Amino acid sequence: MITGPRVMSRAMPNRLQPTLIAATMLLVALMAIRPALAADKVMVSDPWVREAPPNMSMHAAYAVLHNKSKAPVDLVSAKSPAYRMVELHLSKIEAGMATMVKQDQITIPASGMVKLSPGSFHFMLMHPRRTVSAGDRIEIIMGFADGKSQSFQAKVKKGGGMSDMKHHHGH
Amino acid sequence: MNWRTLITSRMLFWVVIGLVLVGAGVDVVRHYLDSADGPKPARSAEAPDATLNSPRALSAIDLVDGAGKPFGLASFKGRWSLVMLGYTHCPDVCPFTLSNLAAVHKEMAKRLTPDEMPTVVFVSVDPERDTVDKLDQYVRYFEPKFRAATGTKPKVDRFVAEIGGFYEFGRKRGEGAYEVNHSAEIFVIDPSGRLLAKLEPPLKPAATTELFRGLVAAYKSARTSKLAKRPGKDES
Numbered sequence: 001m002i003t004g005p006r007v008m009s010r011a012m013p014n015r016l017q018p019t020l021i022a023a024t025m026l027l028v029a030l031m032a033i034r035p036a037l038a039a040d041k042v043m044v045s046d047p048w049v050r051e052a053p054p055n056m057s058m059h060a061a062y063a064v065l066h067n068k069s070k071a072p073v074d075l076v077s078a079k080s081p082a083y084r085m086v087e088l089h090l091s092k093i094e095a096g097m098a099t100m101v102k103q104d105q106i107t108i109p110a111s112g113m114v115k116l117s118p119g120s121f122h123f124m125l126m127h128p129r130r131t132v133s134a135g136d137r138i139e140i141i142m143g144f145a146d147g148k149s150q151s152f153q154a155k156v157k158k159g160g161g162m163s164d165m166k167h168h169h170g171h
Numbered sequence: 172m173n174w175r176t177l178i179t180s181r182m183l184f185w186v187v188i189g190l191v192l193v194g195a196g197v198d199v200v201r202h203y204l205d206s207a208d209g210p211k212p213a214r215s216a217e218a219p220d221a222t223l224n225s226p227r228a229l230s231a232i233d234l235v236d237g238a239g240k241p242f243g244l245a246s247f248k249g250r251w252s253l254v255m256l257g258y259t260h261c262p263d264v265c266p267f268t269l270s271n272l273a274a275v276h277k278e279m280a281k282r283l284t285p286d287e288m289p290t291v292v293f294v295s296v297d298p299e300r301d302t303v304d305k306l307d308q309y310v311r312y313f314e315p316k317f318r319a320a321t322g323t324k325p326k327v328d329r330f331v332a333e334i335g336g337f338y339e340f341g342r343k344r345g346e347g348a349y350e351v352n353h354s355a356e357i358f359v360i361d362p363s364g365r366l367l368a369k370l371e372p373p374l375k376p377a378a379t380t381e382l383f384r385g386l387v388a389a390y391k392s393a394r395t396s397k398l399a400k401r402p403g404k405d406e407s
Binding site (some may be wrong): 050052053054055056057058059060085089091093096097098099100101102118119122124125126127159160161162163164 | 257259260261262263264265266267268270271273274305308309310312313337341344345346348350352353354355356369371372373374375376
């Protein structure tokens with residue numbers, strides 16, 4: 001059994017060796033990247049920013065945040081290079097009242113998800129540094145309780161009423 | 172180069188391939204498990220609900236519209252109105268409701284006669300930040316036919332009390348930001364200037380249009396019977 005590889009390696013022409021080493025290095029590099037990808041505990045799906053009427057200084061961003069880990073993840077802050085300030089908020093439409101309260105954190109349950117959507121949790125984007133309009137891509141950087149951060153891109157969309165949201169889910 | 176180096180690099184190659192495959196396998200399985208309980212469809216919206224009161228006649232209303240012109244009781248008379256309270260520094264609920272109202276408006280335009288078509292009026296309860304020209308631009312973004320109105324705080328308070336609405340300012344935060352909690356209902360005002368109903372969100376185009384048609388039909392038949400009774404006073 002032990003002689004097997006020896007025989008094979010002896011049979012292998014020497015000029016193949018650089019290729020082999022390069023392939024190994026490439027795989028090692030891939031291995032190094034993989035844990036970095038897996039370190040994103042949160043998977044972001046369906047991100048979007050609601051386009052606001054012109055000259056408005058407040059925008060809202062939505063997404064579904066999936067927690068891939070076996071422990072709850074606390075989202076504690078957010079920022080964006082496109083805005084001077086970003087906060088976490090919760091709106092409610094209940095018993096005929098619309099309320100909005102700033103949140104210190106949004107907890108994503110272990111192996112679960114939180115849906116940031118109109119009339120519920122959202123990223124409140126304040127004081128845009130430039131005009132934000134439909135089609136733009138906005139980077140949002142989420143900060144977690146463990147000090148780690150993670151960013152995602154959200155496309156700015158016009159509309160965003162109930163009937164438009166059906167289309168969001170359709171794609 | 173001797174064969175030992177060759178074996179080492181070959182073994183390393185396969186070990187690395189093995190690790191990558193195992194890693195990828197774990198990712199695939201995890202992804203599969205995630206998607207099994209992954210994105211769920213949005214909570215199905217309930218049908219709008221009209222809180223029918225006995226119609227309440229509105230009295231003094233003294234607001235200004237998006238053009239800075241007086242917006243009083245006369246502006247409500249002779250046409251149907253759907254009134255919404257809100258403020259433009261509201262990035263979530265207000266644009267969401269206005270987008271839904273725009274969809275309702277579009278549906279109504281298909282099914283109502285021009286005299287039945289309601290005017291959507293967005294009344295800002297935050298006049299300090301919402302100037303009339305800003306308000307006008309704001310509402311027309313959602314639908315060019317929408318109108319805006321506001322006034323000084325006492326006048327807004329008076330109007331809100333008239334329609335049985337509510338609002339309150341939240342605590343001021345950094346950079347002077349503050350929230351305003353407010354009624355989320357849509358107030359239906361009939362062409363006689365009476366508050367007729369409150370529509371509860373969410374507003375679905377077909378269901379809300381149907382409900383509104385019912386209100387219009389009831390209003391019309393009440394008017395018709397009232398008119399019909401007039402000549403026959405002696406009978407009653």
